Amino acid sequence: MSQSLNILDVSLRDGSHSVRHSFTVEQVRAAAKGLNAAGVRYFEVTHGDGLGGSSLQYGLSKVDELKLIEAAVEEATFSEVSVLLIPGIGTKQDLQAAASIGAKMVRVATHVTEADVAAQHIGLGRELGLKTVGFLMMAHMTPVEKIVEQAKLFESYGAEVVYVTDSAGALLPHEVTARVAALKDTLQCDIGFHAHNNLSMALANTIAAIEAGANYIDGSLRALGAGAGNTQTEVMVAVLEKLGYQTGIDLYKLMDVANEVIAPLMQQPQEISGSSLVLGYAGVYSSFLLHAQKAAQQFGVDERDILMELGQRKTVGGQEDLIYEVAQQLVKA
Amino acid sequence: MSQSLNILDVSLRDGSHSVRHSFTVEQVRAAAKGLNAAGVRYFEVTHGDGLGGSSLQYGLSKVDELKLIEAAVEEATFSEVSVLLIPGIGTKQDLQAAASIGAKMVRVATHVTEADVAAQHIGLGRELGLKTVGFLMMAHMTPVEKIVEQAKLFESYGAEVVYVTDSAGALLPHEVTARVAALKDTLQCDIGFHAHNNLSMALANTIAAIEAGANYIDGSLRALGAGAGNTQTEVMVAVLEKLGYQTGIDLYKLMDVANEVIAPLMQQPQEISGSSLVLGYAGVYSSFLLHAQKAAQQFGVDERDILMELGQRKTVGGQEDLIYEVAQQLVKA
Numbered sequence: 059m060s061q062s063l064n065i066l067d068v069s070l071r072d073g074s075h076s077v078r079h080s081f082t083v084e085q086v087r088a089a090a091k092g093l094n095a096a097g098v099r100y101f102e103v104t105h106g107d108g109l110g111g112s113s114l115q116y117g118l119s120k121v122d123e124l125k126l127i128e129a130a131v132e133e134a135t136f137s138e139v140s141v142l143l144i145p146g147i148g149t150k151q152d153l154q155a156a157a158s159i160g161a162k163m164v165r166v167a168t169h170v171t172e173a174d175v176a177a178q179h180i181g182l183g184r185e186l187g188l189k190t191v192g193f194l195m196m197a198h199m200t201p202v203e204k205i206v207e208q209a210k211l212f213e214s215y216g217a218e219v220v221y222v223t224d225s226a227g228a229l230l231p232h233e234v235t236a237r238v239a240a241l242k243d244t245l246q247c248d249i250g251f252h253a254h255n256n257l258s259m260a261l262a263n264t265i266a267a268i269e270a271g272a273n274y275i276d277g278s279l280r281a282l283g284a285g286a287g288n289t290q291t292e293v294m295v296a297v298l299e300k301l302g303y304q305t306g307i308d309l310y311k312l313m314d315v316a317n318e319v320i321a322p323l324m325q326q327p328q329e330i331s332g333s334s335l336v337l338g339y340a341g342v343y344s345s346f347l348l349h350a351q352k353a354a355q356q357f358g359v360d361e362r363d364i365l366m367e368l369g370q371r372k373t374v375g376g377q378e379d380l381i382y383e384v385a386q387q388l389v390k391a
Numbered sequence: 392m393s394q395s396l397n398i399l400d401v402s403l404r405d406g407s408h409s410v411r412h413s414f415t416v417e418q419v420r421a422a423a424k425g426l427n428a429a430g431v432r433y434f435e436v437t438h439g440d441g442l443g444g445s446s447l448q449y450g451l452s453k454v455d456e457l458k459l460i461e462a463a464v465e466e467a468t469f470s471e472v473s474v475l476l477i478p479g480i481g482t483k484q485d486l487q488a489a490a491s492i493g494a495k496m497v498r499v500a501t502h503v504t505e506a507d508v509a510a511q512h513i514g515l516g517r518e519l520g521l522k523t524v525g526f527l528m529m530a531h532m533t534p535v536e537k538i539v540e541q542a543k544l545f546e547s548y549g550a551e552v553v554y555v556t557d558s559a560g561a562l563l564p565h566e567v568t569a570r571v572a573a574l575k576d577t578l579q580c581d582i583g584f585h586a587h588n589n590l591s592m593a594l595a596n597t598i599a600a601i602e603a604g605a606n607y608i609d610g611s612l613r614a615l616g617a618g619a620g621n622t623q624t625e626v627m628v629a630v631l632e633k634l635g636y637q638t639g640i641d642l643y644k645l646m647d648v649a650n651e652v653i654a655p656l657m658q659q660p661q662e663i664s665g666s667s668l669v670l671g672y673a674g675v676y677s678s679f680l681l682h683a684q685k686a687a688q689q690f691g692v693d694e695r696d697i698l699m700e701l702g703q704r705k706t707v708g709g710q711e712d713l714i715y716e717v718a719q720q721l722v723k724a
């Protein structure tokens with residue numbers, strides 16, 4: 059079994075969605091201190107939508123993310139702090155600013171078919187001496203060949219790790235295995251996997267990814283994250299230990315930060331609710347949910363039928379007009 | 392793929408633990424009506440600890456379970472109502488009473504090594520014309536050969552289905568596969584599987600069980616159940632559909648009862664909290680938790696070390712004195 063699993067905790071980035079971008083310096087400091095003490099190699103601190111995400115469109119951050127990153131870096135004597143960058147939301151200047159205050163890793167995230175927009179950002183990450191990662195979001199939406207092609211692009215730009223990112227929590231283990239194994243066969247760089255739990259398969263998918271060769275693995279304490287949340291880091295570490303993997307993490311210390319720092323700041327439980335299940339089942343962007351609900355009311359159809367149809371059509375962000383068109387067509391049908 | 396999966400919903404029985412046995416006739420009627428409309432073949436209505444469980448020791452029921460069973464039976468025009476019976480807690484008279492008001496299935500539950508206490512109860516179930524099931528609890532605690540031996544006993548008494556019951560949520564998929572496959576190889580009767588989600592593997596384990604030949608599968612709406620809850624029925628049905636299984640269940644109607652009936656009555660979210668994770672990781676009875684916490688405080692040791700040691704020793708219910716002994720030994724060590 060692999061002795062070199064790199065666990066990356068995203069509580070302070072994907073979790074930002076779940077707390078509506080309300081993290082304070084004190085909260086980040088306490089979580090960072092705990093993750094560092096537990097021996098977590100990497101953790102990520104950024105607005106949920108990455109550097110520069112604080113906006114009316116994506117949700118305003120209570121505290122400037124650079125202040126949060128700075129606090130995290132101060133606590134991270136062992137761990138290294140990662141930042142997420144989505145080209146089009148964050149800029150190269152944002153990345154330079156994060157690196158200048160001590161971020162050590164950047165994950166450049168694009169839609170699974172759009173790696174080509176990230177060439178310059180990957181290049182800059184390498185120039186700045188950061189560990190530089192490509193992050194292919196909504197990885198369920200394309201066949202295996204397409205994700206291999208896009209991952210190769212990331213590698214050609216200089217990415218040291220490429221992630222299969224199941225943003226909608228829509229993948230099942232055999233689909234994860236197919237994607238990760240294909241990347242492992244084709245790429246020289248390391249492979250990562252990021253899960254969401256909308257179909258209750260986040261940890262099972264994560265284990266499938268590790269068995270297929272992924273060695274960068276995301277988790278979130280108490281599953282704090284968008285939708286139904288992520289793979290729950292402390293549960294993952296417990297299960298990986300039972301399976302004989304060495305994570306280098308002190309499980310009790312990790313449980314302590316989950317229960318004493320993260321649990322008290324949660325604004326709602328990370329359950330699989332009606333909405334998160336439908337999003338995972340349909341395989342659509344979580345930002346479509348409110349539109350689908352409005353359209354359902356306006357046209358008197360079931361929001362689930364709208365979301366399923368959007369999933370069938372592989373609708374992507376920016377195509378929100380389609381939601382109303384689909385609702386209208388459902389009425390006629 | 393199997394075309395004959397029997398889904399059994401335990402929201403109104405295992406869920407009784409989660410709501411501290413406070414189900415009302417109105418709640419049971421609404422849930423039963425929804426489960427029936429969705430086409431769920433079986434659902435279970437009993438105190439969390441089975442017939443006769445209402446007591447100071449196991450928790451007093453707000454409403455007499457026979458009244459709840461009666462209400463469920465009235466709504467179940469398609470579904471059949473199951474009751475749980477743990478010999479030593481419930482009696483043969485309790486079972487006769489449940490059958491006389493329309494229960495159609497009994498699941499006789501014992502510790503995984505104690506099927507022999509259930510011979511008469513299985514026999515009575517058959518006499519009463521009920522679908523009669525053996526339910527081997529804490530199935531992680533014994534090697535495969537032992538569970539095969541105990542399942543054979545159940546079958547010899549007349550059980551038509553024998554369940555592998557992961558009461559502590561401690562099993563991993565390969566362990567589920569080993570157990571179910573061994574029973575499938577050895578027994579003529581049908582095989583069932585009941586999961587808990589303490590290690591976030593309930594649904595993955597359930598899929599492993601189905602792939603190994605189980606065709607009776609438990610779930611709970613919104614995961615309502617003891618510990619971290621059960622396999623979430625509506626999520627399971629969505630995922631089984633994606634995998635190509637026919638469940639005969641109307642997914643949207645099932646989601647509706649989950650979200651409109653069960654979600655509003657929940658007293659706490661079914662998250663994997665600190666306690667439920669430790670119980671699954673250690674593989675011990677949930678009733679040990681409070682004792683372990685008391686002993687930890689009394690002796691100044693970590694409750695997790697106590698629980699892990701109890702798991703190592705394969706401690707079973709009734710051995711609560713050992714908890715304090717273990718705490719004392721941890722101080723000396």
